[in-house]
Amino acid sequence: MSVNRLLRVGSVAVASLGVLALSACGSDPEPSGSSNPSSSDSSAAADCPQGTLNAEGSSAQKNAIDEVISKYNEKCADVTVNYNPTGSGAGIKQFNASQVDFAGSDSALKPEEMTAATKRCANNAAVDLPMVIGPVAIAYNVEGLDKLVLDGPTAAKIFQGTIKTWNDPAIAKLNSGATLPSAPISVFFRSDESGTTENFSKYLAASGAGAWTGEPAKKWTGTGAGKEKSAGVAEGVKSTKNSITYVEWSYAVDNKLGIAQIDNGSGTPIELTAESAGKALAAAKPAGTGSDLALKLDYATKEAGAYPIILVTYEIACTKGLPAEKTALVKSFLTYFSSKDGQASLTDLNYAPLPEEIRTKVDAAIQSIS
Amino acid sequence: MTTLAANKPAYDGQALDLTGKSGARAFKNTLATVLITLAFVLAMIPLIWILWTVVSKGYHLLFDAGWWSESQRGITVRREGGGAYHAIMGTLIMGLITAVIAVPIAILGAIYLVEYGKGTRLARAVSFMIDILTGVPSIVAALFIYAVWITIFGFNRVGFAVSLSLVLLMLPVVLRSTEEMLKLVPDELREASYALGVPKWKTILKVVVPTAFGGIITGVMLGLARVMGETAPLLILVGYSKNINLNPFDGFMGALPTMINQDRTELALQPAADRVWAAALTLILLVLALNLLARFVARFSAVKSK
Numbered sequence: 071m072s073v074n075r076l077l078r079v080g081s082v083a084v085a086s087l088g089v090l091a092l093s094a095c096g097s098d099p100e101p102s103g104s105s106n107p108s109s110s111d112s113s114a115a116a117d118c119p120q121g122t123l124n125a126e127g128s129s130a131q132k133n134a135i136d137e138v139i140s141k142y143n144e145k146c147a148d149v150t151v152n153y154n155p156t157g158s159g160a161g162i163k164q165f166n167a168s169q170v171d172f173a174g175s176d177s178a179l180k181p182e183e184m185t186a187a188t189k190r191c192a193n194n195a196a197v198d199l200p201m202v203i204g205p206v207a208i209a210y211n212v213e214g215l216d217k218l219v220l221d222g223p224t225a226a227k228i229f230q231g232t233i234k235t236w237n238d239p240a241i242a243k244l245n246s247g248a249t250l251p252s253a254p255i256s257v258f259f260r261s262d263e264s265g266t267t268e269n270f271s272k273y274l275a276a277s278g279a280g281a282w283t284g285e286p287a288k289k290w291t292g293t294g295a296g297k298e299k300s301a302g303v304a305e306g307v308k309s310t311k312n313s314i315t316y317v318e319w320s321y322a323v324d325n326k327l328g329i330a331q332i333d334n335g336s337g338t339p340i341e342l343t344a345e346s347a348g349k350a351l352a353a354a355k356p357a358g359t360g361s362d363l364a365l366k367l368d369y370a371t372k373e374a375g376a377y378p379i380i381l382v383t384y385e386i387a388c389t390k391g392l393p394a395e396k397t398a399l400v401k402s403f404l405t406y407f408s409s410k411d412g413q414a415s416l417t418d419l420n421y422a423p424l425p426e427e428i429r430t431k432v433d434a435a436i437q438s439i440s
Numbered sequence: 441m442t443t444l445a446a447n448k449p450a451y452d453g454q455a456l457d458l459t460g461k462s463g464a465r466a467f468k469n470t471l472a473t474v475l476i477t478l479a480f481v482l483a484m485i486p487l488i489w490i491l492w493t494v495v496s497k498g499y500h501l502l503f504d505a506g507w508w509s510e511s512q513r514g515i516t517v518r519r520e521g522g523g524a525y526h527a528i529m530g531t532l533i534m535g536l537i538t539a540v541i542a543v544p545i546a547i548l549g550a551i552y553l554v555e556y557g558k559g560t561r562l563a564r565a566v567s568f569m570i571d572i573l574t575g576v577p578s579i580v581a582a583l584f585i586y587a588v589w590i591t592i593f594g595f596n597r598v599g600f601a602v603s604l605s606l607v608l609l610m611l612p613v614v615l616r617s618t619e620e621m622l623k624l625v626p627d628e629l630r631e632a633s634y635a636l637g638v639p640k641w642k643t644i645l646k647v648v649v650p651t652a653f654g655g656i657i658t659g660v661m662l663g664l665a666r667v668m669g670e671t672a673p674l675l676i677l678v679g680y681s682k683n684i685n686l687n688p689f690d691g692f693m694g695a696l697p698t699m700i701n702q703d704r705t706e707l708a709l710q711p712a713a714d715r716v717w718a719a720a721l722t723l724i725l726l727v728l729a730l731n732l733l734a735r736f737v738a739r740f741s742a743v744k745s746k
Contacts, residue, residue, distance in 0.1 A: 096509055096510070096511070096525040096526075096529065096684055097509060097510055097511070097525075097684075098510065098511050098513040098514070098683070098684065099506060099510040099511065099512075099513065099514065099515060099521055099522045099523070122683075122691055124679060124691065124692055126679060129705070132705075133516065133517060133518075133706075136516040136517065137516050139514070140514040140515070140516055140519075143513065143514050144514075150513075150681075150683045152679055152680075152681040152682070152683065152691070152692040154679040154680055154692065155702075156675075164597075167590070168596075169590070169596060169597055169679075170679070299705050300705065301704075301705045301706065301707060301708065304708065305707075305708075321708070324706075324708040324709055325708045419518070
């Protein structure tokens with residue numbers, strides 16, 4: 071019996087020693103680009119508070135905010151920023167329930183959400199800060215077709231299901247010279263509720279000249295086969311010949327899919343670039359009241375060189391009313407996010423940086439947070 | 441009589457050969473053997489397949505020095521490096537708290553059911569409730585704790601809340617297995633103890649529980665292994681953090697299932713895909729280690745009957 075007890079105690083001791091050993095040597099990895107962190111401290115983000123900042127929301131900006139957090143930590147090593155990409159709706163709910171310090175959302179706060187958010191901010195207004203521009207690509211997979219041009223009505227008809235084959239006259243007219251297969255078009259759509267679907271169907275409704283019959287919503291109303299999340303539709307198009315979908319730009323690039331150029335009515339087809347997407351945002355009109363920066367995007371814009379299908383992710387924060395240390399953290403991080411450095415790091419990830427005019431407004435709004 | 445006589449010739453003519461199987465029986469025997477073996481092979485295919493896929497795709501990151509000692513702080517999906525330390529610690533911490541709460545309740549409950557409450561109305565009610573609890577899906581347990589912890593009490597989402605919901609899942613598993621183990625203890629042992637004038641509580645403490653100890657520990661470890669892979673409570677009750685957070689009462693916390701879930705959407709990118717497989721393999725290894733530990737403890741703590 072005593073031998074047994076000895077063994078029992080021994081095995082428990084070994085197990086807990088293992089845990090202790092593991093817990094003793096844990097650390098954060100060395101920042102990759104921090105050979106001389108002091109050299110890049112010129113921007114306004116030099117004042118670094120200490121603490122942990124928790125945020126939640128849109129999955130469309132996940133890669134952008136991850137990158138910005140990583141860059142921000144090179145300057146401010148004592149701040150821990152967590153971002154949970156659970157979706158815009160969840161982010162706003164958690165923000166209004168005081169579970170997170172700021173939220174990310176693909177659409178600005180609706181009036182009833184604003185009421186709840188005001189309550190959460192101790193009866194101070196919450197603010198929508200446009201921060202990340204994620205262009206939505208019309209991605210396709212057709213063998214031998216390097217360049218595809220679509221316009222609003224044609225895209226609407228394809229995704230509505232009224233154009234059924236690739237060699238339809240409407241597509242052929244826009245792509246003279248290209249050899250289009252006679253194969254049927256397989257459309258993939260997001261089966262989960264998504265801000266991408268909402269923004270894309272807004273575009274189809276605005277510029278489809280009546281060919282799109284559904285109401286813009288987070289749930290898809292067009293034709294096709296459903297796949298879960300951006301990764302699902304991208305994978306679907308990658309593995310299916312003669313297919314097409316709408317997906318965030320980065321997924322189209324990462325999966326090496328063809329990306330359609332959009333003819334917005336200005337005459338020349340517009341390639342999807344950071345610049346052309348930024349141009350479309352510059353054409354947007356302010357929709358918020360007071361210092362709120364919610365934007366009304368013009369999906370039917372005919373401006374030359376403006377890629378019209380974009381998705382704007384807002385950071386939603388309190389203007390006042392958070393505890394002082396949280397306010398300092400939110401302010402410091404969002405200041406870096408909206409800084410030139412912060413925005414510049416997004417281009418490599420296939421997001422578009424904020425146009426300077428809007429960026430300065432966002433920065434001013436962040437500075438007025440207190 | 442004529443019918444009997446007509447039946448008889450079947451046994452005449454040649455002697456009954458009892459040395460081997462007749463053709464039909466041999467055929468049935470082979471058929472059954474083949475079918476059963478086939479069923480076994482079929483059941484093994486997914487297991488081997490999963491293990492092979494996870495091991496072959498995940499093993500190389502596990503040999504990185506950083507995998508076991510670094511977090512994912514500052515590592516984006518496009519970047520290699522970092523480790524699963526934050527997630528491993530999160531899983532272990534939440535699992536440990538779960539065990540600390542669930543195991544005493546489960547063992548004491550089982551002792552009540554077997555030793556004290558046998559046949560009483562309360563014991564039957566408890567037993568019935570445990571049966572119901574066994575069937576509660578993890579998402580329901582998570583939402584229940586969400587309602588209590590966050591909606592009613594107004595606390596934040598923290599690792600401890602996850603542990604509370606895991607308790608609901610672990611409790612019935614451990615209680616049932618402990619109950620079975622205690623039932624296996626022969627009544628003669630208890631009677632012998634009583635005959636020597638040992639009080640009931642001491643009999644339970646010194647005779648019954650030590651006899652069943654190996655089985656109880658196995659049950660605890662299996663219960664722990666079951667809850668460590670649960671994802672629903674983690675998604676609902678705590679935010680995922682790439683940073684090291686060892687405090688279960690404050691802030692977001694990483695865990696292996698949510699680490700897998702986090703990078704799952706980025707499988708087109710190699711660094712993210714590698715991490716997903718490696719995290720999956722780490723979780724399997726962690727559960728395997730617990731099971732081995734359970735076997736080990738059970739073997740060496742068994743009461744020798746001489």
